[in-house]
Structure formats: structure tokens, C-alpha cells
Amino acid sequence: xxGNDIATLINRVAMGDRSAFAMLYTxxxxxxxxxxxxxxxxxxxxxxxxxxxxxxVWQRSKTFASAAGNPLTWLAAIARHHSIDTMRARRPVADDxxxxxxxxxxxxxxxxxxxxxxxxxxxxDRCMETLDQAHARAVRRAxxxxxxxxxLAEELKVPLNTVRTWLRRSLLxxxxxxxx
Numbered sequence: 351x352x353g354n355d356i357a358t359l360i361n362r363v364a365m366g367d368r369s370a371f372a373m374l375y376t377x378x379x380x381x382x383x384x385x386x387x388x389x390x391x392x393x394x395x396x397x398x399x400x401x402x403x404x405x406x407v408w409q410r411s412k413t414f415a416s417a418a419g420n421p422l423t424w425l426a427a428i429a430r431h432h433s434i435d436t437m438r439a440r441r442p443v444a445d446d447x448x449x450x451x452x453x454x455x456x457x458x459x460x461x462x463x464x465x466x467x468x469x470x471x472x473x474x475d476r477c478m479e480t481l482d483q484a485h486a487r488a489v490r491r492a493x494x495x496x497x498x499x500x501x502l503a504e505e506l507k508v509p510l511n512t513v514r515t516w517l518r519r520s521l522l523x524x525x526x527x528x529x530x
Contacts, residue, residue: 356422390437399429407425489520
């Protein structure tokens, strides 16, 4: 289903159309469930979060502005924010007041780590340039933007097995390039 179709469904949901809501759920729930599961890392919790996400979609559908952007991005943002809120809510309350004011974050990369990350990004970009343009785009759409193989096959208008072959060969070529 295209972005315009999803936007139409959201607009119909804003008018209280329950059948449009059911269709929206059917079409978008796999993608939103994946967002929730990636953040929460617990299937049961992700399923509960997904239900709450769709309650928010029902309530906030009137605020959706179709001209502002991709409707799937809007939906994914709701799922992501709700999942992060859920994850924060399950953190234990600090017993010690000093823990509340501990601003040091060991996960913050050092300047050296930032340089290494940037260098690795440049290496990946150089290796991506060695791929055929269509194959590089398929790799980005699948592994950066999260499109499924089926979605890619529909978008590129090629058979599903062709997409799988392109991606497998492209990843092998990228690995080979990065090992040099």
C-alpha cells in the first residue's frame, strides 16, 4: 500500500471510520510491531505497546497533516515514542538521590570513538559507491529504512527472488570491500 493510501486511511480514521481503522491496522501493524519490538526487546511488551500505539493513532488522527510528510513515518514516530516511554517507565526508581544527578553517561562516545565511527561511515559510503546504483538503493531501503523484501520487490517491480539475490550479492561485495 502506498503512502497516499495510508494517508487516506488516517484521514478516514480522523472522521471516525472504524473500517478504515481496521484496514490501517492490517496494513501498518507489522511495521509498527517491528519498531516496538526493536526498542522493547520483549515480544509480549511490544504487543501491548502496539495496542496502545493504535489507541493513540485513533485519538491523534485528526492532527495528522498529509502534506507534512510520509504517513508511515508519522505512525512509526508514535510507535517509537510510546515504546521509549514504556521502556523508561519500567526502569526502577533510584534509591539514592545522588543517582538522580549522575550526568556521566558511559555510553557517550569519546572524541576518538566519534572519529572512528565517522571513518567507518566514510568507508561504508565508498564501498556502497562500488555497487550498481539500483542495488545500492535496494540495500539502503532494506537495511537502513527497514523495507521488507516484498516491499522492495513491489517498489522495484522485480521478482522477490531477484531482490534477495541482489541484496545477498551486494552484502557479500560490501563485506569484501570493507575487509580490504
